[in-house]
Amino acid sequence: MPQRKRAGAPQVPTIRAVSVQRLLERIDKDDEKVAALLARHDVALAGLIDPYAIMPLAHYIALLEDAADLLDAPHLGAEMGSCFRPADIGPTGLLFSLSGTLGDAFARMGRYLPAFQTSTSSGLLNAGDHMLWAYRIHDPRIWPRRQDAEYAVMATCELIRSCLTSPWWPVEVHFEHAAPADVGPLRRLFRAPILFDQPTNGLLLSRQDVERVNRVEDRDLMHILERHVTELLQVHLAEDSFTGRVEWLIAMYLDKRPITLEGMAAALGLPQRSLQRRLAEEGTSLRQLLRDHRTRLADARLGEGRGDVAGLVQALGYSERSVLSRAYRGWTGRSLIRGRKPVRAS
The missing domain is CATH 1.10.10.60 (Homeodomain-like)
Known part of the structure; x- marks a missing residue:
């Protein structure tokens, strides 16, 4: 089979190393087992000071899976996601939270996500009377990836809430992995029906929520943020094949x-x-x-x-x-x- 031509694309999928910060809040960095865990996945604490540093996506996802086992926290990803803030993914998160509608917010996230995490797709799809926000890592070898999926979907719930002034919950939650032994904690966190073994991870949203105008955008501020994230995105354009x-x-x-x-x-x-x-x-x-x-x-x-x-x-x-x-x-x-x-x- 001929090899795909992706001249200039990164050799491996990457993610901004700052993503590990939310995990570090949950662990004792002085614990010998934790130190060994970080070393095994090539995570240097000193390197996390730089918000633009990158690390292999596979290392990050494997780190989450191993941390969940080490901490005996099977729902670690979702719990981390419940504490998510827009600034955790830099200017992309800020652009999302400052968008006029959720439709505009998700369009920007889909456009600029590669500046934060490569080899990954996200976007809104029509689903009858609803809209499905879908999130998927392309590389099938990066598996298992349950913790990342649950973190990303819960974090996106928090992103959505940052745009709204009233309580909000998804219509449904979708995961590509199989159901865990105990689904109860996830149901309590998401407060919505959860479907497993799906083609993608995602959130089913009401079309009304997606199209509602939530704020008047500050065009000058949005332009500044979009220019900055576009510059970050340049090195990843080849990945958008x-x-x-x-x-x-x-x-x-x-x-x-x-x-x-x-x-x-x-x-x-x-x-x-x-x-x-x-x-x-x-x-x-x-x-x-x-x-x-x-x-x-x-x-x-x-x-x-x-x-x-x-x-x-x-x-x-x-x-x-x-x-x-x-x-x-x-x-x-x-x-x-x-x-x-x-x-x-x-």
Whole structure:
């Protein structure tokens, strides 16, 4: 298979190291076990003084997972997210909280998130009478990532509340990981129905909440913040590939509708031939991306030991198990019941 061409893109997904600050508030930095944990994930406390320092995203997510085990805090991510402040993600968070509507806020977050965290997509999708805010890390090797997902979704709830003057709760909460043994604490934190094993992490919002005008924007201040975050974003522009956008759309819609070139092009506002050409320039095609996504999703679920093959058939956009079984053997050379266990990225 040809390699995707992403000239100038970072070799590994990254995140601003300041993200670790919220975790540091929960731990005893003088504890020998904690010190060993930070060292194992290449986290130097001195380096966290710089708000623009970066670290590998895989190290950060693995750190959260290990910290949850060390602290015996299975809901660590969500608890951290409940203390989130807009400034925790720098100018992107401030732009969100100062936006006139939640629709404008999420549009800015989707545009500028790569300045804070790469190889990640977020944005609003139509969901009937509602809107779905979706958050997803592209790299399937970064797994497990439950703590990051629960942190990001809860933190986004707090971001939304920073825009509003009245109490607010989501219509639904979605997570891509399986349900934990005890869902009670999450239900109490989110105060909304929670769905697991979803195509993406996210929040279901009322369209009225998204479109309501909450404030008059300070245009001068917004311009200053947007100029600053745009400068930060320049080094990550290569990451904003058409491959990444199509991968995200596949993940969003695979279990809901047929994935076609026509549908993908329409979602991106491009002619079909233009999308084909852009993907070819990046060394891939819609057919290859769809196959890769289905293989990764099947391997991830089978590797976790989930026995719900019927659910996997639906999630991969097939109508029958036999069709999926033949396709999976063609992709991997293995039978469906011998899926490999995914490895954590390093």
